[in-house]
């Protein structure tokens with residue numbers, strides 16, 4: 001009996017927390033766009049170069065701010081919550097469609113932004129020293145369109161093959177599930 005009561009209490013508290021956070025998200029993120037593409041995009045030829053005006057036509061204002069102006073989305077946003085629920089698939093650059101990461105490199109760093117321990121196409125991702133805000137960080141950019149994606153941190157103690165955390169803005173990733181793209185999901189294949 002005791003354990004039933006305790007389970008119920010925990011469920012209530014968790015439920016309230018979820019309800020509260022989903023209300024907050026609904027207000028703050030009402031205009032956020034969730035990008036789930038149906039087909040794997042054709043891969044671009046490097047480099048993809050556009051004027052600011054051209055970028056503004058194909059990107060949402062927030063994507064433009066992140067990719068072209070080195071912006072950062074707020075953590076724990078609605079798009080990030082969707083990201084956490086996404087299954088096996090590939091993540092492409094919202095600016096130029098270049099493949100960047102897959103679900104195989106994804107892990108839960110509990111930091112409020114998408115985290116990967118490596119890129120899936122090393123030639124499409126580059127890093128640069130970033131000394132803004134008085135600190136030294138390693139910036140991550142798309143190597144095809146030069147769009148800012150986020151930062152990479154090393155040696156934080158994560159139990160992953162690289163112990164690196166590619167901390168990437170959720171809004172600049174396009175997700176295509178493996179199933180939609182005609183690729184096999186390695187996890188499901190075993191079953």
Ligand SMILES: [Zn+2]
Pocket residue numbers: 093094095096097098142143144145146147
């Ligand atoms: Zn790109």
